Amino acid sequence: MKITVIGAGYVGLVTATCLADLGNNVLCVEKSSFNLEELNLGMSPICEPDLNEMLHTNLDEGKMRFTNDMDEAIDFSDVIFVCVGTPQGNSGKADLSQIEEVSRQIAKRMNDYKLIIEKSTVPVNTHKLIKRTVKRYARKDLDFDVASNPEFLREGYAVYDFMNPNRIVIGIESERAGKIFREIYKPFTEKGTKLFITKTPAAEIIKYASNSFLAIKISYINMLADLCEKADIDVNMVADGIGADKRIGRDFLNAGIGYGGSCLPKDIRAFINIAEDYGLDFELLRAAEKINKDRRKKFLDKVEELLWILKDKNITVWGLAFKPDTNDIRDAPSIDIINGIMGAGAKLRLYDPEAAENFKKLFPENDFITYYEDKYEALKNSDALIIITEWNEFREVDLDRIKKLMILPIIIDGRNIYEPALMESKGFEYYSVGR
Numbered sequence: 001m002k003i004t005v006i007g008a009g010y011v012g013l014v015t016a017t018c019l020a021d022l023g024n025n026v027l028c029v030e031k032s033s034f035n036l037e038e039l040n041l042g043m044s045p046i047c048e049p050d051l052n053e054m055l056h057t058n059l060d061e062g063k064m065r066f067t068n069d070m071d072e073a074i075d076f077s078d079v080i081f082v083c084v085g086t087p088q089g090n091s092g093k094a095d096l097s098q099i100e101e102v103s104r105q106i107a108k109r110m111n112d113y114k115l116i117i118e119k120s121t122v123p124v125n126t127h128k129l130i131k132r133t134v135k136r137y138a139r140k141d142l143d144f145d146v147a148s149n150p151e152f153l154r155e156g157y158a159v160y161d162f163m164n165p166n167r168i169v170i171g172i173e174s175e176r177a178g179k180i181f182r183e184i185y186k187p188f189t190e191k192g193t194k195l196f197i198t199k200t201p202a203a204e205i206i207k208y209a210s211n212s213f214l215a216i217k218i219s220y221i222n223m224l225a226d227l228c229e230k231a232d233i234d235v236n237m238v239a240d241g242i243g244a245d246k247r248i249g250r251d252f253l254n255a256g257i258g259y260g261g262s263c264l265p266k267d268i269r270a271f272i273n274i275a276e277d278y279g280l281d282f283e284l285l286r287a288a289e290k291i292n293k294d295r296r297k298k299f300l301d302k303v304e305e306l307l308w309i310l311k312d313k314n315i316t317v318w319g320l321a322f323k324p325d326t327n328d329i330r331d332a333p334s335i336d337i338i339n340g341i342m343g344a345g346a347k348l349r350l351y352d353p354e355a356a357e358n359f360k361k362l363f364p365e366n367d368f369i370t371y372y373e374d375k376y377e378a379l380k381n382s383d384a385l386i387i388i389t390e391w392n393e394f395r396e397v398d399l400d401r402i403k404k405l406m407i408l409p410i411i412i413d414g415r416n417i418y419e420p421a422l423m424e425s426k427g428f429e430y431y432s433v434g435r
């Protein structure tokens with residue numbers, strides 16, 4: 001099938017490349033000329049496992065290409081995935097100006113049926129606004145559909161998640177649109193993946209509702225962690241116990257310093273605003289958001305309480321990315337925590353396998369901050385080690401070596417990656433969250 005993808009950002013590029021890999025003929029339109037040059041050379045501006053290889057293969061095989069010509073892209077096919085950015089505006093609401101612009105462009109150019117698909121995360125009932133805009137600007141005799149097909153791609157697993165969906169959500173209003181979607185996703189449905197076909201506004205809300213639910217789950221376990229810490233219970237055991245109930249599930253019950261990244265914080269905020277627009281105070285979400293914000297401050301308080309005076313101490317930090325397997329530091333807990341430790345006058349020795357370069361843009365090297373390319377090197381003469389991101393490589397470390405390198409073997413672990421009993425037996429002063 002011929003498919004147009006508008007926007008070669010994170011969602012657009014992954015969507016375009018994976019759709020081409022499924023055997024479609026894809027034209028992806030990207031207005032930034034810098035990105036376009038790189039993309040046509042097969043260089044992905046984002047770092048996602050398997051994406052570069054897949055991009056190369058599909059470009060070489062002629063199954064996809066990039067353009068900056070919007071008219072060419074609109075003429076190219078009847079099926080248009082809209083993957084432009086919907087950043088959080090000043091008011092906390094999603095800024096939909098790019099969606100509006102694209103709707104007008106499609107309307108003015110189209111001369112036959114088009115299926116316009118919202119792939120970007122948009123507030124509920126955005127499809128109505130797109131529809132109204134297209135109707136206003138398009139020829140009156142033309143038929144079109146607006147559908148919603150939200151993405152559920154995790155950073156670091158985007159290609160895997162696209163190619164191995166646990167469900168595909170589709171919001172449609174006509175059988176014609178349904179037929180097209182069934183064709184596009186046939187490679188998945190043939191293998192047993194469920195197409196969840198619903199009304200368009202329901203599909204729009206499912207994305208926000210899913211991410212907000214995950215945020216609630218994290219805040220819930222983090223509050224339980226506080227309780228467990230006071231009552232001398234290991235929160236991981238509680239998480240295992242409640243997570244074994246299929247209705248609850250163990251995923252997203254890892255206590256720590258809370259969620260960050262470009263999605264969960266933005267989506268929960270936007271969902272609170274959407275509810276407000278409908279006259280509802282979604283208190284539950286506001287509480288989850290507040291709990292999450294407080295985690296960082298609480299963790300800092302714990303560091304200060306355990307180390308007493310931070311001024312002039314050498315503190316090593318392992319992990320800067322908002323989660324493992326990504327170099328993304330957007331809304332990462334590390335930002336607030338490092339700001340706080342720096343403010344207290346400590347000297348920071350930072351290590352992250354992927355995110356250090358991005359972090360340097362926010363916190364350049366100076367008398368108080370040094371970056372290391374080796375995690376053990378970062379520990380030399382250190383008064384304490386703080387763990388903020390649970391990279392797998394931290395799980396398999398040489399604990400005896402760590403102990404020898406540090407002035408005092410104190411570890412404050414924000415992600416609960418070691419077993420307290422083992423750490424104690426190895427002679428560490430080990431502090432974690434909710435245990």
Ligand code: UDX
Pocket residue numbers: 151152153154155156211214218251252253254255256257258259260261262263264322323324
């Ligand atoms: C999320 C959703 O999972 C994905 O479906 C959606 O489309 C985009 O947003 P992502 O932001 O890449 O994906 O990361 P995710 O793996 O969901 O983690 C989000 C944050 O929650 C991270 O900061 C992570 O450290 C934190 N987290 C996750 C916890 O604190 N505890 C957990 O148990 C799980």
